[in-house]
Amino acid sequence: MGRKTGIALLAATASLSFCLPPVVGQPSDQFYKGRTVTIIAGSAPGGGYDLYARLIARTIGKHISGKPTVIVTNMPGAASNVAAAHIANVAPRDGSVIGALYMGAIVEPLFGAQPRTTHDISKFNFIGNANKDTYICIARTDAPVKTFAELFEREVVFGGSWDGASTRDFPLALRNVLGAKLKVVTGYQGTRQINNAIDKGEVQGGCGQVWSSLSSTYPHWFESNFVRVLAQEDSVGHPDLNAKGVPLTFAFVKTPEQRAKLELLYSQTDFARPYVVAPGVPPDRVAVLRTAFAATMTDPELVAEAKRIKLDIAWTGGEELQPKLARIYAVPPEIVAGVRKAIAGSE
16 A cells, blocks of 8 residues: 555545544543443554554553453554544544554654645654564575675565555665665565565565564564574664674664664654554543553563563653654754655655
8 A cells, every 4th residue: 555545545534523622521530430442553463563452452451440441453554544543533532542553653744755634643642652673674594695785786575565664664765775685565464464475485575574573473484494584673683683693784884874864764663562542632541541551561461471472562651752752853854855765765
């Protein structure tokens, strides 16, 4: 799905109810009793975002005053912007609907080719971020490259989804900023569909994938040496991958401008698993959800389950996220324009 299709879907969603008034009324401790809270995952079922959302849904209800039932529903499309538009313009603004969005939705107004008219992500109330993920490039072991350095010598076909998703934007940036010889085949619905294509040999690998969720959902890939990790798309790297000597993509930059562009692109990983509610949700309910999110991410049962299924938890509170967003949007415009051009390049 391209940006034009995504914008059409967003416009249709927003036309249902573009300017809903703020909700007032019951105190939060009364409001949530006997209610259902819906987490809308802006991704297809079965991927990493969906996995985190369902893990959190199983625990957060007991930490919300009134102990509501919590369910998860999926609303993929336009790199989570269909879900974001629905939350902003259609769903109740009462704190009963939480969005689990792609990180790309947070920076899409910076990088998007078209202006976003259906919603303003900066006006959302951030509940928290579940994890700062380490993104990676992988390739089948029968691909014509064995290391990331060889991508500058031989072309490899990688799978990607749509505009704004890391699986598309990250490899395009590596091609158009660093000069890696990547052919990016886009249009896959999500990471699960990309990985099915890798399994079948339709494509040879991918970038913008999350190490924690990939290693937990496809452990056999690594146990059987079916794929290898070529590089980490991160400024620090994951301890496990660092110990194995997997390089950072920053090791291949040649100029300060290249570094600045990658730093801006990767800054969105601080919002790797953002949870939001709409503008206009009463502040006391936002506070309740933030408190519940913090309690959830430190809940012994969730921590144990995350460890069992090999999901990393490195959470951030909602009140800490807004200043980080402001810093991203304060980057010099020439660097923003450079990243926008790099990820707008044809696949």
